[in-house]
Amino acid sequence: MPELPEVETVRTGLAPFVENERIVHVEVFHARAIRRHVLGASDFSAQLRGRTMLLPGRRGKYMWVPLDDGRALIAHLGMSGQFKVSASSAADDRHLRVRITLASGQRIEFIDQRTFGGLFIDEMDASGLPTSIAHIARDPFDPEYDVDETARRLRKRQQQVKRALLDQTLVSGIGNIYADEALWRAQLHFGRASERLTNAQAVKVLSEARTVMEAALVQGGTSFDEMYVNVNGESGYFERSLEVYGREGQPCSRCGRAIRRVAFANRSSYFCTRCQPPPRRAAGSAHSP
Numbered sequence: 001m002p003e004l005p006e007v008e009t010v011r012t013g014l015a016p017f018v019e020n021e022r023i024v025h026v027e028v029f030h031a032r033a034i035r036r037h038v039l040g041a042s043d044f045s046a047q048l049r050g051r052t053m054l055l056p057g058r059r060g061k062y063m064w065v066p067l068d069d070g071r072a073l074i075a076h077l078g079m080s081g082q083f084k085v086s087a088s089s090a091a092d093d094r095h096l097r098v099r100i101t102l103a104s105g106q107r108i109e110f111i112d113q114r115t116f117g118g119l120f121i122d123e124m125d126a127s128g129l130p131t132s133i134a135h136i137a138r139d140p141f142d143p144e145y146d147v148d149e150t151a152r153r154l155r156k157r158q159q160q161v162k163r164a165l166l167d168q169t170l171v172s173g174i175g176n177i178y179a180d181e182a183l184w185r186a187q188l189h190f191g192r193a194s195e196r197l198t199n200a201q202a203v204k205v206l207s208e209a210r211t212v213m214e215a216a217l218v219q220g221g222t223s224f225d226e227m228y229v230n231v232n233g234e235s236g237y238f239e240r241s242l243e244v245y246g247r248e249g250q251p252c253s254r255c256g257r258a259i260r261r262v263a264f265a266n267r268s269s270y271f272c273t274r275c276q277p278p279p280r281r282a283a284g285s286a287h288s289p
Helices: 004-018 040-048 147-156 161-166 176-186 199-218
Strands: 023-028 057-059 062-066 071-076 081-086 096-102 107-112 118-123 259-264 267-272
Touching: 004 057, 004 062, 004 081, 004 107, 004 199, 023 040, 040 118, 071 081, 147 161, 147 199, 161 176, 161 199, 176 199, 176 267
Parallel strands: none
Antiparallel strands: 023 096, 057 062, 062 071, 071 118, 081 107, 096 107, 259 267
């Protein structure tokens, strides 16, 4: 699933094509892509037609394009959602779900192989945040994000540290990939109890999450397959720099011990058994080897 660096890469790639551009036509090819718009495809298209789009925003894994009427077009990429910018003569992608044609002649296409992502229209609050994502916590790139306060809240959680990092109401934007990478950098096992972390450990893992996501952003995010690409169709290259995620059986770059993978909350956790020793007593219900 695209995480903060991937969504931010899409947002910055999309910005020059949509800012101050007027929507002239909207086509919906799959109803599931707009399932949150209960009035259906015709109304969705009618509400967007004629609207001018402004500079896209993002919080965590959500992004949105503000509209000139005080509302916003919200996007969640889900597992495989993509935005692509194409010319009017380009052939349709077989997973094309929604196409927005602009007055410039460019087409903004929402492509989603697994159809877990989607688009919807929402009101904006006084702070410029869509009301439907007001519960989402600030992410580490937000100017008002407070790592010390987030560390304090993290240490109050009675759950495994990785579960806490994945909780978008604590800190947003961190998903499975960057949680594993941050924990490896901080030398913490995913099953450590959040409430047993020292303040220094809590600050360290949160700071490492930002550091690794900054590095991923420079390289356009992480692409394991064609289901995540930028708006120009290019893949991200941070996969080549990952230390643990997806590297089962390969040597840890810090100590040489083989990276291990175990099941975790319908996902996988990758870690080094030497650099990230398991807690004596696992917190929560996930397997802690």
